[in-house]
Amino acid sequence: MTAYVVQRLLLMLVTLFAIITLTFFLMHAVPGGPFTSEKMLQPEIQAALNAKYHLDDPLWLQYLNYLRGVLSLDLGPSFKYAGMSVNEIIAEGLPVTMKTGALALLCVVALGVPLGIVAALNRNRWPDTLVMVIATIGVAVPSYVIATVALYVFALRLGWVPTFGLDDWRGYFLPVFALSGFWISFIARLARSSLLETLQQDYMMTAKAKGLKRGTVLFKHGLRNSLIPVVTVLGPVVANLLTGSFVIEQIFALPGIGRHFVLSITNRDYTAIMGITIFYAAVLMVMIFIVDMLYLVLDPRIKYRADAK
Amino acid sequence: MTTSHMSPPLLSVSNLSTSFFTSRGEVKAVRGVSFELNAGEILGIVGESGSGKSITCMSLMGLLRSSGRVIEGSARFEGRDLITLDEDELSELRGNDISMIFQDPMTSLNPTLTVGEQVIETILRHRKVSRAEARARAIELFELVRIPSAAKRLKSYPHEFSGGMRQRVMIAIALACDPKLLIADEPTTALDVTIQRQILALLKELQGRLGMAVILITHDLGVIAETADRVLVMYGGMVMEEGPVRELFARPSHPYTRGLLASIPDLRDDTHHRLTPIPGSPPDMLRPPKGCPFAPRCPHAMAQCNAALPPLYHAGEGRRARCWLHHPEAPRVAGITAELVPA
Numbered sequence: 001m002t003a004y005v006v007q008r009l010l011l012m013l014v015t016l017f018a019i020i021t022l023t024f025f026l027m028h029a030v031p032g033g034p035f036t037s038e039k040m041l042q043p044e045i046q047a048a049l050n051a052k053y054h055l056d057d058p059l060w061l062q063y064l065n066y067l068r069g070v071l072s073l074d075l076g077p078s079f080k081y082a083g084m085s086v087n088e089i090i091a092e093g094l095p096v097t098m099k100t101g102a103l104a105l106l107c108v109v110a111l112g113v114p115l116g117i118v119a120a121l122n123r124n125r126w127p128d129t130l131v132m133v134i135a136t137i138g139v140a141v142p143s144y145v146i147a148t149v150a151l152y153v154f155a156l157r158l159g160w161v162p163t164f165g166l167d168d169w170r171g172y173f174l175p176v177f178a179l180s181g182f183w184i185s186f187i188a189r190l191a192r193s194s195l196l197e198t199l200q201q202d203y204m205m206t207a208k209a210k211g212l213k214r215g216t217v218l219f220k221h222g223l224r225n226s227l228i229p230v231v232t233v234l235g236p237v238v239a240n241l242l243t244g245s246f247v248i249e250q251i252f253a254l255p256g257i258g259r260h261f262v263l264s265i266t267n268r269d270y271t272a273i274m275g276i277t278i279f280y281a282a283v284l285m286v287m288i289f290i291v292d293m294l295y296l297v298l299d300p301r302i303k304y305r306a307d308a309k
Numbered sequence: 310m311t312t313s314h315m316s317p318p319l320l321s322v323s324n325l326s327t328s329f330f331t332s333r334g335e336v337k338a339v340r341g342v343s344f345e346l347n348a349g350e351i352l353g354i355v356g357e358s359g360s361g362k363s364i365t366c367m368s369l370m371g372l373l374r375s376s377g378r379v380i381e382g383s384a385r386f387e388g389r390d391l392i393t394l395d396e397d398e399l400s401e402l403r404g405n406d407i408s409m410i411f412q413d414p415m416t417s418l419n420p421t422l423t424v425g426e427q428v429i430e431t432i433l434r435h436r437k438v439s440r441a442e443a444r445a446r447a448i449e450l451f452e453l454v455r456i457p458s459a460a461k462r463l464k465s466y467p468h469e470f471s472g473g474m475r476q477r478v479m480i481a482i483a484l485a486c487d488p489k490l491l492i493a494d495e496p497t498t499a500l501d502v503t504i505q506r507q508i509l510a511l512l513k514e515l516q517g518r519l520g521m522a523v524i525l526i527t528h529d530l531g532v533i534a535e536t537a538d539r540v541l542v543m544y545g546g547m548v549m550e551e552g553p554v555r556e557l558f559a560r561p562s563h564p565y566t567r568g569l570l571a572s573i574p575d576l577r578d579d580t581h582h583r584l585t586p587i588p589g590s591p592p593d594m595l596r597p598p599k600g601c602p603f604a605p606r607c608p609h610a611m612a613q614c615n616a617a618l619p620p621l622y623h624a625g626e627g628r629r630a631r632c633w634l635h636h637p638e639a640p641r642v643a644g645i646t647a648e649l650v651p652a
Binding site for chain 1: 372396401404416418419420422430435466482
């Protein structure tokens with residue numbers, strides 16, 4: 001087991017290295033650079049900038065230098081925001097993103113799973129139909145549409161919540177709603193189908209035949225088994241929510257890191273692209289690792305062994 | 310059959326009918342089944358898939374899937390009609406006075422709970438005992454069904470057991486609260502032949518020791534022959550024949566029973582007879598035939614058989630047969646005794 005964990009952690013480092021390498025060379029393969037713009041800079045200034053940021057070094061040297069920086073957890077200076085390092089950009093945006101993301105995650109778990117259970121237990125009756133219609137809309141309608149409509153209705157028309165920013169606690173409502181809407185729907189649908197499948201299992205009949213109370217049959221025997229696929233999906237969902245969303249942060253003018261990811265690309269902010277990619281990849285891998293470990297708790301049939309290759 | 314005729318039967322099922330209401334219509338799975346079961350008796354119910362044998366027992370337990378409903382009849386168990394009990398009352402009985410084991414031990418145990426927990430929770434549900442006492446009882450039960458190193462194996466999960474051992478766990482769960490009636494639905498069908506024998510022997514032995522009544526549902530006449538006291542032959546949702554096991558095997562009174570017996574291979578017979586299958590297939594229960602459900606496949610079918618449902622003819626010690634051949638004016642057919650008289 002320990003050997004397996006060590007193996008997994010090493011594999012994560014290898015994956016991260018591959019991601020760094022691929023992103024680095026792909027990024028440099030795209031024409032243009034951080035200091036290309038419609039307004040041509042004077043050649044001297046261009047040269048000075050390139051020299052300052054070592055952009056005139058051969059690519060392999062830039063790559064090695066970058067790797068050295070990453071190893072010492074220094075993601076380098078931003079090319080676009082003078083005087084700011086990528087570490088600082090992430091540190092600044094992360095709390096905002098994490099806060100909205102964590103609230104959204106809470107909504108996903110606290111609403112998605114129970115809604116799915118209610119739907120499954122009332123299969124083909126009105127609560128099921130209601131939940132499924134809402135969940136289908138939630139999955140089908142993009143978050144920016146939900147965000148815009150919600151903004152118009154609740155902020156503009158009704159004035160219940162501010163239109164942007166998080167200064168007021170009420171400011172969290174709409175971004176969290178827009179962020180979690182899709183995943184609540186997705187998880188509700190998944191939990192429903194998974195529970196319905198579990199309810200058909202022979203051991204559920206055994207549990208009833210033993211005379212167990214309805215609640216025990218459902219929660220002790222049904223729910224745990226049906227939550228395994230839900231947990232599988234929740235890992236990437238956590239990563240997705242905690243790393244923010246460009247669109248949502250843009251619409252509600254939230255100073256998170258989600259928008260930096262997209263802006264850094266249009267800006268060709270090399271170090272920011274690299275840094276945020278590495279950060280995203282790391283969060284995702286850690287979440288998947290946690291999910292795999294959770295399987296051990298949920299399903300005793302699963303045992304991990306390190307490959308002896 | 311030494312069990313008293315004085316005391317009322319443990320279970321008395323009368324005119325039980327169960328249907329499933331599907332999008333294609335009403336599937337009449339069980340049509341007017343009646344039988345009695347005495348305390349301590351083993352009743353075998355035999356029939357092919359779809360004959361209604363499992364559904365009959367699921368109806369008694371209140372374990373029908375949501376589209377199924379008992380539409381008429383009663384099932385008196387110790388004076389109470391199981392059919393009219395509500396879910397709470399039924400759940401008090403299930404696993405306690407009446408318990409059940411199922412066909413596939415590989416899927417009938419919850420894969421995410423230890424086998425010990427699955428026994429203990431049953432005891433805790435029905436008995437006012439502490440967890441430690443329930444655990445001690447679970448060890449006792451594991452020893453009873455001969456699971457080696459019982460105390461240690463309580464902590465195992467189902468996937469760590471073989472099929473035969475899992476069925477022993479299922480039996481331990483079923484016996485946890487000393488049931489008066491054990492319903493075993495194809496308990497050996499999913500097991501290897503050698504394991505089948507062990508499980509049947511175990512069931513029979515425990516039945517003798519604990520004195521409970523058993524309903525053994527199977528499509529395997531061999532299993533019935535070895536285990537049961539009395540047999541109920543079901544076809545098309547109805548009882549076709551009933552009788553003590555020896556007599557019924559020696560002198561089947563229904564062409565269907567005779568067909569079933571003829572389709573069993575006889576290993577002592579070295580004359581290389583071909584097995585005799587019953588031609589045709591079971592009736593469509595969406596539109597059950599007006600007459601005898603077996604008539605289309607019956608070698609002795611007469612015009613009368615398709616026209617009207619035969620009554621159950623009975624005579625002597627608990628023998629009944631639903632066949633027009635037992636009508637006094639029917640032609641005599643060798644092998645199917647016509648000495649019975651109408652009810």
